[in-house]
Every structure is written in structure tokens, then in C-alpha cells.
Amino acid sequence: MKVSKLFLAFGVLFTTHATASDDIRTFVGDPLNGKKLYDKECAACHGKNGDGGRTSVSLTDSGRMNLIRDDQMFSMIQVGRGLKKPGDHSFTKKLKFLEIWDVIAHVREGHMTIGDFFPTASRYVSKTYEIDKFGLDRIKERAGVTLKDKKAAVFTFFTFEGEEGNLQYIPQDPIKLDHLSKDKKSGYLVFLPFEHAGFSGELGVAMDPDGQITKLLVHRGAKNADLLNKDLSRFEGMGKKNQAEPFKVGGGKKMDAVAKKVFPVFMRAMETVTMYDREENERTWADPN
């Protein structure tokens, strides 16, 4: 009886969690069944929470995990495609077709997904960039931070009329990239490490093409995530490319402390985006405006 009540309570939590945001959450499989299967087949190597375990291959790193598309992850689980030792990661005999999708749905619950940030975009490209010396100097000068990890993945989104919400990945193919004109660009997204008031995880920084923050989010499954996301939402509309001044939001010392932590992360995201822009300019310099 107690157990069923507990499940019921969990069910209510799950459903409110699912409808907490106005938009309906999409799952590629059944995350609840996926968790059972994950615990049985995957947790021994990747850790119970997907934080790496004995393989130290973390499944909660949003920047890295979003570079892997669902269909790629399916092949990785099914036959180990793309991995160094495919035979060691072949679950074709242990997991059925729909069960693999359930595991993927569960793994996707462990990190932020790109759909959380640009729900109406139609295309996206993604690539990891390394901030150059000039960018590092600017971060040090304006935010007072010396970066050790200079790399981060940039996701760039484009919206085509009549195809809103039908998000498709565009590979790094010059011909396909040629269709992504700057005027269709809806923004950028970068996932970076973030620590504040007991929270330690990733911050998703979404910006419009001018560098203005459209969304700042931490993973909804994290401790105190709702409260922190509420504070982070106050930064929406701030920021621009070549931002030099720290953020100023009202709300007293509490918000000043948040702003102090957010600004270096924003600067790092902006400099990584600058690397994308440079590559895009080299690619499109001859395009007619």
C-alpha cells in the first residue's frame, strides 16, 4: 500500500514536472522503462546517475551529448557504431528495438536538450570551437577569469518559414551549410560549467544573433533547479556581442551574487560564438546580402 502511494506521489510529481513548462515535453521512448533497463544494462559502466562510472564516459554532459543525435545514439547502443570497440557496446541481443529508444529517452532526461532552448527552430549545426588568444585576453580583462578549458560546443539554430519546430541537424558539409543563410539564423546555444550556491552543473546559454540572452537554464532535475532557473530568467534580454560591462540586475545582494557568477560564463559563451562567427564569415563572405 505504501509502495503504491509512493508511486502515485511520484506519478503526480512526474506529471507536474512534465507540464511545468507550457510546452509539452517530447520523449523518444518511455523514460521510466528506460531507467529500469539502464540500471540493468548500463549503470555498471556509466554509473547509476550517468556521471561516468568506471568508464568515465559521462552521459550528463549536455554539450557533448547534444552533439550525438538520437539516431546515432541508437546505433551506438544497438551495434556500438562509432565506438572504438563496437563489440563491447552491442546490445542487439539484450535490448529490443523499442527498448533501445526507452534507454535513449532516459539518458536524454539526464542532461539538457537543445529543444528546450529553441523550440521553433528548423535547422541546427553544431561543432566544438576553441577560444583563441584574443578571446581569452578579453575574458580575463572583463570578467577576471583565466580559462583552463578553452573548448566548448556551439549549437547554431536557423528558422525557415513554414518549418518551425521541425528541427533537423545539418552536417558540416559545405553544400548543405550553404543553405543556412545568416538572415535565417535564430540564435546560438552553448553549454558551460556553472557553480552557484550549492549548485554544480551546467548552464545552457541561449542567445539571439546579436548576442542578447534569450534563455539561461540549468538542468531541471538538479537540486533547487526551479529556484535557480527563476533567478536566471531575470537575465533574459541582457547582453550583446562585445559586452564589456558586468550584468546589473535588481534584487539586492542575492541577485548580485548570481550576476557575478553568470557574467564569466556568458563571456565564455560569447567568445566561443565569436569563433563560430569567424568561421561563418569565411564561409559566406562572397554571398550576396
Next chain:
Amino acid sequence: MTSWLRAFAVAQVALFSSTAFAQFADGPTEKVEKKPESRSWTVTKDGFSMSYLFVPGIPDPNQVTEIVIVASAVPKTPHPRYGSRVPLENARIALEITNPAGEVVGSFVAHELPLTSGKYGVHFTAQQEGIYSIRLKGKTADGKDIRSDVKLPVAVWPLPKELQGSGDAEGARTARRVIRKPVGK
């Protein structure tokens, strides 16, 4: 000796009558059928026919349900190969599921099952007792909208009258009659 036998006989009669009448204590017992292993339901609407197969037929809370959808188009004139049900291949289908409290649990992508034609599958674990609502939303390969609604009873057995049967049973596959020309003409 006889008194001992009489006492034994009375005890036997008392025991028999108590067990014999106990079953009528709450009136005659109804024979409840076992929950079905699978349940199917068909919805034909706007030129499309969606046949749903639920396994198990009536899931319990926290039990995974496999939903297989056989998606087909209903042509105005029978198709030469498929007849009145043409499998919808390469459609994009998602099931928007609402719990008995009326809250949307999420939208679940249905994947085309390998080595099948027009069959899509999805798993779902219901967490509450009651009747869940499923709204299928999708697009065919040529961009036409597909919509259909179906109910998923969870730990509801026997089923209410409106959920008994198999929905729109009309339209079992009927192949077009082969017209053979007489040889030599």
C-alpha cells in the same frame, strides 16, 4: 456410542451447511473474466485508419505498455495491391498522452518498426489508475495531417461499455478482386 455418532453427524451437517450457504452470503458471485493479454482498437477518420494494439490489454500502474499502431490510408478506390488499407510508410507519428487527471504527461514519438510496412511502436508506462487519453498526431510522408484519439484504461477492469469491443471494426482488409481476362482474347 450412539450419542457420540449423533454429535459427529450434527457437526458434519453444520460444517456442510456453513460452507454451502457461505457462497450466497453476498448474493450469487459474478464470473469476472481475466484481463486480456492484448487489446486492439481501430479508429477510421479523415481517410486514415489507425489500428492500435495494446500489450498488455489492461496494464497496471507502473507496468510498461507496448502500443503498436498499424497506420494505413483508406483510398477512395481500392489499391491494386493493398486493397482498402494502404500502409502509411515513413510517416512521423507522436502520441500525446493525458493522464486521468487531465494533465498532459508528454508527447511520445512512435518509431516505425523495422521490417514492417506502416507499423509504428512506442512504449509507455502509466503511473496512475484510470483512463488515459491518447491523441495521435502525425504527418504522412507527403505532408498530410493525421489525427486520431484513443483511450488507454489502466487497471480498469471490467471495461466500461464505451471501451468494449475494438472500435471501428469496419474495414478489415479487403483486396481488390482480380479480374482475369479470358485466355486468347
